[in-house]
Amino acid sequence: MTNPADLADQLRSGELRLYELEDHADADTAAEARRRFLAEETGADLDAIGAYSFEAAKASGAAVENMVGGAQVPLGVAGPVAVDGGSATGEYYLPLATTEGALVASVNRGLSAIDDAGGATARVTDSGMTRAPVFRVSGVAEAETVIQWVDKHTDELRETAESTTSHGKLLGVEPYVVGDNVYLRFAYDTKDAMGMNMTTIATREAAELVEAETTAELVALSGNLCNDKKPAAINAVEGRGRTVTADVVLDRDLVEETLNTTPEAMVEGNTRKNLIGSAKAGSFGFNAHAANTVAATFLATGQDEAQVVEGANAITTMNAREDGLYASISLASLEVGTVGGGTKLATQSAALEMLGLGGSGDPPGANADALAEVIAVGALAGEISLIAAFCSRHLASAHEDLGR
Ligand SMILES: CC(C)(COP(=O)([O-])OP(=O)([O-])OC[C@H]1O[C@@H](n2cnc3c(N)ncnc32)[C@H](O)[C@@H]1OP(=O)([O-])[O-])[C@@H](O)C(=O)NCCC(=O)NCCSC(=O)C[C@@](C)(O)CC(=O)[O-]
Numbered sequence: 399m400t401n402p403a404d405l406a407d408q409l410r411s412g413e414l415r416l417y418e419l420e421d422h423a424d425a426d427t428a429a430e431a432r433r434r435f436l437a438e439e440t441g442a443d444l445d446a447i448g449a450y451s452f453e454a455a456k457a458s459g460a461a462v463e464n465m466v467g468g469a470q471v472p473l474g475v476a477g478p479v480a481v482d483g484g485s486a487t488g489e490y491y492l493p494l495a496t497t498e499g500a501l502v503a504s505v506n507r508g509l510s511a512i513d514d515a516g517g518a519t520a521r522v523t524d525s526g527m528t529r530a531p532v533f534r535v536s537g538v539a540e541a542e543t544v545i546q547w548v549d550k551h552t553d554e555l556r557e558t559a560e561s562t563t564s565h566g567k568l569l570g571v572e573p574y575v576v577g578d579n580v581y582l583r584f585a586y587d588t589k590d591a592m593g594m595n596m597t598t599i600a601t602r603e604a605a606e607l608v609e610a611e612t613t614a615e616l617v618a619l620s621g622n623l624c625n626d627k628k629p630a631a632i633n634a635v636e637g638r639g640r641t642v643t644a645d646v647v648l649d650r651d652l653v654e655e656t657l658n659t660t661p662e663a664m665v666e667g668n669t670r671k672n673l674i675g676s677a678k679a680g681s682f683g684f685n686a687h688a689a690n691t692v693a694a695t696f697l698a699t700g701q702d703e704a705q706v707v708e709g710a711n712a713i714t715t716m717n718a719r720e721d722g723l724y725a726s727i728s729l730a731s732l733e734v735g736t737v738g739g740g741t742k743l744a745t746q747s748a749a750l751e752m753l754g755l756g757g758s759g760d761p762p763g764a765n766a767d768a769l770a771e772v773i774a775v776g777a778l779a780g781e782i783s784l785i786a787a788f789c790s791r792h793l794a795s796a797h798e799d800l801g802r
């Protein structure tokens with residue numbers, strides 16, 4: 399039985415559960431049956447949700463369960479901008495998916511200023527995706543014994559963890575003790591994958607070895623010292639995913655003509671807002687809106703959108719120099735991939751292709767490094783443009799004109 403109307407009837411009668419439809423029909427039919435059922439149940443018109451362009455079979459069961467259709471977000475483009483990166487080289491158009499009017503215009507203005515200055519420099523300065531299981535021990539003496547075992551058997555742990563992946567490499571294991579809890583923070587080079595599935599699977603094997611060889615008992619494969627998808631100082635300090643910095647020097651004339659302000663005003667704005675204001679607020683983000691560029695590029699390119707939390711751990715600096723304005727942004731924990739996860743879906747992979755960064759890099763890891771560098775340059779552009787808008791008192795008028 400593959401007719402959506404009949405399947406919807408079976409949902410209504412309770413013969414089938416919402417998640418059982420793919421056992422009886424292909425992914426498109428199952429989604430249509432759910433829409434019919436939900437439209438009747440809720441009275442909502444779900445036709446727009448049914449107008450999706452990705453291959454349902456690639457999404458259903460791999461990217462989403464109980465698939466109903468697609469949520470569409472407008473996609474804009476900013477650039478081009480020249481990037482001199484460790485992996486990114488050349489001119490890039492940045493895809494940005496957002497519903498916030500004025501955001502693409504702002505990033506575009508920043509990129510235009512950066513490009514006029516000859517482009518930005520960017521480097522990934524550290525890299526490593528983490529997973530930190532928590533183990534129960536009897537107390538601190540036993541914790542010490544477990545840590546000593548881990549220290550002496552790192553090679554064995556590496557071999558075990560890496561047996562689950564042909565790409566992932568264990569970089570190290572950092573132990574933490576809190577009372578009768580032992581946390582082992584495993585860090586991996588995940589090449590072009592963001593790596594959360596890869597590292598979780600690898601760490602499960604390693605954690606089982608720890609359990610087999612010591613008295614520690616695994617409580618949870620993620621003990622929150624990883625730390626994934628929550629605001630956490632450890633990511634801001636130690637980094638997670640890619641740690642990446644982008645910088646540029648803008649001529650005084652460029653600041654005055656393109657950004658309608660002066661280097662000195664930008665420096666003062668950045669110091670009073672991004673540094674002092676953020677410190678007083680107890681913020682991890684010493685920036686204006688890095689999350690905007692991170693979120694918009696994450697949605698466009700198929701990243702895990704919840705990891706915008708870590709992507710917002712960024713510090714923006716500005717200094718007035720003789721030749722103009724030095725501006726930088728350092729993102730401590732930008733978690734990106736060009737393979738795996740949502741990157742395989744149609745619009746997301748097209749956006750990665752537009753950047754020239756789809757799939758595996760040569761060498762592996764180079765594409766994800768380049769993506770991190772390009773996003774950092776986009777975030778720098780957003781910082782420059784927004785701080786300039788505050789200095790020239792254009793923020794409210796820009797959003798009046800473009801954002802409503
Ligand atoms: C809106 C602008 C850019 C106008 O800025 P402008 O200088 O008046 O614009 P312009 O017409 O002179 O054009 C300058 C450049 O801007 C770009 N540009 C200009 N218009 C467009 C457009 N329609 N579409 C695409 N690009 C556009 C474009 O690059 C153009 O150069 P050109 O290509 O012409 O040589 C400026 O006022 C601006 O950037 N304002 C700031 C807006 C902003 O950054 N909003 C971000 C969201 S704020 C938020 O969410 C977080 C917050 C604020 O709560 C965080 C916090 O607490 O700080």
Ligand SMILES: NC(=O)C1=CN([C@@H]2O[C@H](COP(=O)(O)OP(=O)(O)OC[C@H]3O[C@@H](n4cnc5c(N)ncnc54)[C@H](OP(=O)(O)O)[C@@H]3O)[C@@H](O)[C@H]2O)C=CC1
Pocket residue numbers: 562563564565566588589590591592593594595596597598626702735737738739740757758759762763
């Ligand atoms: N499990 C969890 O706890 C969590 C999962 N997620 C989700 O995890 C997904 C992302 O996980 P991730 O592991 O990145 O992706 P996938 O689970 O999609 O796995 C990607 C796989 O691609 C293979 N691969 C092929 N070419 C390359 C290359 N050049 N570099 C690296 N790997 C390559 C690797 O296989 P091989 O390993 O065989 O070499 C790798 O494991 C997202 O959907 C995200 O939402 C997010 C947070 C937590």
